Amino acid sequence: ESITDYTLVECMRGGEVLLGLKKRGLGVGKWNGFGGKVEVGESAYEGAKRELREECGLEAEDLEWRAMLLFTFRDSGKLMRVHVFVADKFKGEPVETDEMRPMWFHKSEIPYADMWADDLYWLPKLLAGDKFMAWFDYMPGGEHTNKVVDSLLVD
Numbered sequence: 001e002s003i004t005d006y007t008l009v010e011c012m013r014g015g016e017v018l019l020g021l022k023k024r025g026l027g028v029g030k031w032n033g034f035g036g037k038v039e040v041g042e043s044a045y046e047g048a049k050r051e052l053r054e055e056c057g058l059e060a061e062d063l064e065w066r067a068m069l070l071f072t073f074r075d076s077g078k079l080m081r082v083h084v085f086v087a088d089k090f091k092g093e094p095v096e097t098d099e100m101r102p103m104w105f106h107k108s109e110i111p112y113a114d115m116w117a118d119d120l121y122w123l124p125k126l127l128a129g130d131k132f133m134a135w136f137d138y139m140p141g142g143e144h145t146n147k148v149v150d151s152l153l154v155d
């Protein structure tokens with residue numbers, strides 16, 4: 001099957017991270033960073049900025065690439081590649097949209113029980129400042145094995 005590229009933006013401000021409650025589509029009912037599919041003709045960086053703006057109205061001045069998450073789904077044979085960025089410089093306040101209800105969470109109070117199961121494995125690394133790649137191999141029963149590649153020595 002083919003691979004689909006997605007973006008995910010984690011906005012940070014004074015020990016807090018901005019998450020949105022997904023109101024429809026993939027991951028509805030889960031808290032997550034902001035993002036979506038990378039469209040034809042745009043870079044992941046541009047797609048990340050666009051989705052952040054569309055989903056909560058925040059204009060990120062600068063995004064830093066920090067992780068790539070590969071998801072393989074054994075049942076469908078689909079591949080999902082998520083490019084994760086961190087933003088700590090942005091203009092405006094987040095607003096609720098049809099897609100997302102934004103809320104700031106202290107890093108020690110991330111609602112993992114209401115997020116994608118994989119977040120528990122990689123979000124702490126991201127919040128610790130690491131750069132890394134991870135692979136989550138989802139089995140039909142929803143279980144997954146996870147292999148987090150050690151931090152990338154890139155800067």
Ligand SMILES: CN1CCN(c2cc(NC3CC3)nc(N)n2)CC1
Nearest residue numbers: 006008026032035036071116118119
């Ligand atoms: C709109 N996109 C969808 C993909 N995505 C994911 C996926 C994900 N797990 C994968 C099993 C689905 N886990 C997080 N945290 N985000 C970013 C947002």
